[in-house]
Amino acid sequence: MIGNKIGYQANLTKLPILLMAALLCSIMPSNFMVLISAGFILAHLYKLSLFCAVVALIVFLLMFLLYFRFSPKDTIAVMLTPMCFYLSIPYVMPIALGLMGTPASIVSMSFGIIVAFLVNYISGNATTLTGSQIEESAVQFRTIISELLSNKRMWVFIVAFAITLAIVYVIRRMSVDHAWTIAIIAGSLANIICLLVGDMIYSTGLSFLGVIVQTIISILLLMVLQFFAFNLDYTRIEKVQFEDDEYYYYVKAVPKVTVSTPAPKVKKINVSGAGKDYRGKDRGE
Incomplete structure (x- = not known):
């Protein structure tokens, strides 16, 4: 996806390089994916413009400082948020993170949004950003920073996604039936x-119309996520109450949906001839 969006460094779009990077990501810790993806983006942007690479480097340094401080285990949030924007299904991320993450996921998701908008801006303005007059001065650097910070659409997405994640997180932790739905x-x-x-x-x-359609697609994908991650049978709820020396406990137990497998049946054949050999004679004869 990085190569398709900003594939300015042709060597990094070759299949052997991508396969080696994928192999490294499969055997290294999960946070290595974030680092190698940032490295690929910086390499592509450096080929386009030094100032573009510098701006991206500053964003990544801030991201790493805050990301590793507040939500170092949210690799999926950092990686999937730009990917979902690329696939035009961004609205699945705040709800999915609210279901399976924590409020700290807001930090990782927000940086994913910033990276998505940064890459999209540079990709859409590549010709302007490589102009000879701008390249020779610091105007390009100020242009990218100002465009990124003044992008109202990006900030609307960050605030809306943060509010959505918080609402989903609070509701899914409630002790109510069909909390995830x-x-x-x-x-x-x-x-x-x-x-x-x-x-x-x-x-x-x-x-x-686009928001409505993409939201409906996101709901369908989230229902699939719910089926695999939180599929409960609300028809067999049990409520238990007990106590110890210090507390009373009120427990609501909701069983998971399981697929019952039939018990194996062993069928005996030729029971009457078990005491005879193959000629029908008793083994004692």
């Missing part, structure tokens, strides 16, 4: 409302 629907509605309010205030140019 309620959290998915509530998070989707909250995300739509936040994005549309932000669009009306800051004129970000979001398509209302």
Whole structure:
């Protein structure tokens, strides 16, 4: 995906290089994926422009300082957020992280959004950013920084996704039936409302129809996630109460949905001839 979006360094788009990088990511710790992806992006941007690479390096350094401080285990959030923007299904991320992550995932998700918008801006303005007059001065550096910081659409996404993640996280931890389903629907509605309010205030140019369609696709994907990660049988809920010397305990137990396998049946054949040999005679004869 990095090569398709900003494949300025042709050597890094070759299949053997990509396979070696994938092999390293498969055997190294999960955070290595973040580092090698950042390295690939910096290499591509350096081929385009030194100032583009410097801006990306500053963003990555800030990301690493905050990411490794608050949510060092959220590799998936950092990696999947830009990927979902690339695949036009970004609204799945805040809800999925609210279901399976923690509030600290907001930090990783926010940096994923920033990286996605940075790469998209550089990709869409590559011709301008490599102009000879701009290349010789620091104007290019200021241009990229100002465009990134003043991108109202990016900040609307960050705020909306953070609110959505928090709402989903609170609801899915409630002791109510179908908590995950309620959290998915509530998070989707909250995300739509936040994005549309932000669009009306800051004129970000979001398509209302596009938001609705992508949200519906995200809900379907999240239902698949729920099936594999949190599939419960609410028809067999049990409530238990017990106590010890210091506390009373009220426990609500909801069993997981399991696929019952039939017990194997052993069928005996030729039981009546078990005491005879193959000629029908008794073994004693």
